[in-house]
Amino acid sequence: MTRWEPNARGRLELAALELYGERGYDQTTVAEIAKRAGLTERTFFRHFADKREVLFYGARMLQDSLVRVIADAPTGLPPIDAVGASLEAVAGQLEERRDLARQRQAIVAATPELLERELIKLASLSAALAGALRRRGVTDPAAILAAEAGVAVFRVAFQRWTSQSADSGGQTLAQLIRQSLAELKAVTAGR
Amino acid sequence: MTRWEPNARGRLELAALELYGERGYDQTTVAEIAKRAGLTERTFFRHFADKREVLFYGARMLQDSLVRVIADAPTGLPPIDAVGASLEAVAGQLEERRDLARQRQAIVAATPELLERELIKLASLSAALAGALRRRGVTDPAAILAAEAGVAVFRVAFQRWTSQSADSGGQTLAQLIRQSLAELKAVTAGR
Numbered sequence: 331m332t333r334w335e336p337n338a339r340g341r342l343e344l345a346a347l348e349l350y351g352e353r354g355y356d357q358t359t360v361a362e363i364a365k366r367a368g369l370t371e372r373t374f375f376r377h378f379a380d381k382r383e384v385l386f387y388g389a390r391m392l393q394d395s396l397v398r399v400i401a402d403a404p405t406g407l408p409p410i411d412a413v414g415a416s417l418e419a420v421a422g423q424l425e426e427r428r429d430l431a432r433q434r435q436a437i438v439a440a441t442p443e444l445l446e447r448e449l450i451k452l453a454s455l456s457a458a459l460a461g462a463l464r465r466r467g468v469t470d471p472a473a474i475l476a477a478e479a480g481v482a483v484f485r486v487a488f489q490r491w492t493s494q495s496a497d498s499g500g501q502t503l504a505q506l507i508r509q510s511l512a513e514l515k516a517v518t519a520g521r
Numbered sequence: 522m523t524r525w526e527p528n529a530r531g532r533l534e535l536a537a538l539e540l541y542g543e544r545g546y547d548q549t550t551v552a553e554i555a556k557r558a559g560l561t562e563r564t565f566f567r568h569f570a571d572k573r574e575v576l577f578y579g580a581r582m583l584q585d586s587l588v589r590v591i592a593d594a595p596t597g598l599p600p601i602d603a604v605g606a607s608l609e610a611v612a613g614q615l616e617e618r619r620d621l622a623r624q625r626q627a628i629v630a631a632t633p634e635l636l637e638r639e640l641i642k643l644a645s646l647s648a649a650l651a652g653a654l655r656r657r658g659v660t661d662p663a664a665i666l667a668a669e670a671g672v673a674v675f676r677v678a679f680q681r682w683t684s685q686s687a688d689s690g691g692q693t694l695a696q697l698i699r700q701s702l703a704e705l706k707a708v709t710a711g712r
Contacts (some may be wrong), residue, residue: 381597408708408711408712409708410708410709410711411711445639446630446640446641447547448636449637449641449644450640453640470705471677471681471701471704472704472708474673474677475673475674475677475701475705475708476708476709478669478670478672478673478676479669479670479673479705479708479709481669482534482665482669482673483666483669484664485665485669486665486666490662505668508688510662512664513662513663513666514665514666514670514709516712517599517600517601517663517666517670518601518670518705518706518709519666519706519709519710520599520601520602521599
């Protein structure tokens with residue numbers, strides 16, 4: 331019998347982040363996550379393939395959103411600005427998740443296996459952005475360079491965003507992305 | 522008894538790349554590499570910690586060279602140009618190694634474990650370049666962005682360089698680095 335559980339995915343994610351933070355990622359089991367969330371292991375596995383996916387499904391959703399926004403960007407927009415606009419557009423989806431993002435970053439940074447996975451995900455994100463640009467007619471190496479530049483901008487902005495507290499009146503992720511892109515443009519212009 | 526073996530490191534590297542290419546990285550043992558090179562396992566382990574290091578010691582040497590060149594760059598050189606100049610300066614060290622580099626790329630691309638290692642090495646390279654820039658007084662995020670941009674430029678140039686054959690009269694790695702940096706500057710300028 332399958333019972334509908336309100337916001338099971340969100341509850342599982344919260345429980346997992348709590349437990350990873352408290353006792354470490356390696357020491358946490360799926361059974362414990364399900365228990366903390368007041369759900370069954372079976373429910374866990376309806377939402378996530380394994381305990382690692384809890385930390386990475388968001389990155390996949392983000393990548394899909396970015397690719398869609400790039401595809402829909404106005405014709406003639408320079409590739410770097412199509413990437414910048416897509417990053418700003420998806421930033422809104424993350425804005426409410428700053429505390430979760432901060433917890434997640436701390437867990438990933440503390441676990442070599444997860445750091446490796448994060449690098450793979452970022453490489454995959456860069457490849458996906460380059461692919462989306464190519465489908466707009468952007469040739470290589472411009473597509474690859476704009477994609478890599480976009481990932482660098484996103485990493486810098488995300489890092490700043492998670493290091494601000496949500497109620498400090500800090501900048502939004504979208505603002506930080508715009509600012510980091512402006513800084514990249516200044517840096518590459520040799521300023 | 523330790524016998525001096527002329528160019529043991531180079532012979533071991535050649536033998537390893539041959540074997541990785543012929544039978545796959547996973548299927549190759551250190552004993553086989555040493556045998557193919559006409560050397561002992563003991564000699565292998567005097568030069569390399571394990572069979573993976575054969576593929577990555579060059580990256581480490583490259584990183585150290587880049588950091589030194591950035592440290593010695595003229596004061597006042599914009600960070601992106603300090604990085605660009607360092608990449609061009611070390612390109613000369615690689616110029617004779619194009620065939621080896623191509624063999625290596627094919628092996629890394631075919632082996633997920635090695636691809637992950639490559640991503641880790643590139644992240645470490647970016648962090649090292651950013652550190653070298655900070656020691657020149659460059660602040661963040663400019664240091665991080667210039668370093669990430671430099672790694673992207675190097676990857677694009679290296680990829681092009683290894684896909685040209687050595688005797689096709691193609692461009693040198695240094696030329697391709699200069700060209701890729703110019704392309705990055707054009708991309709981030711929105712052209």
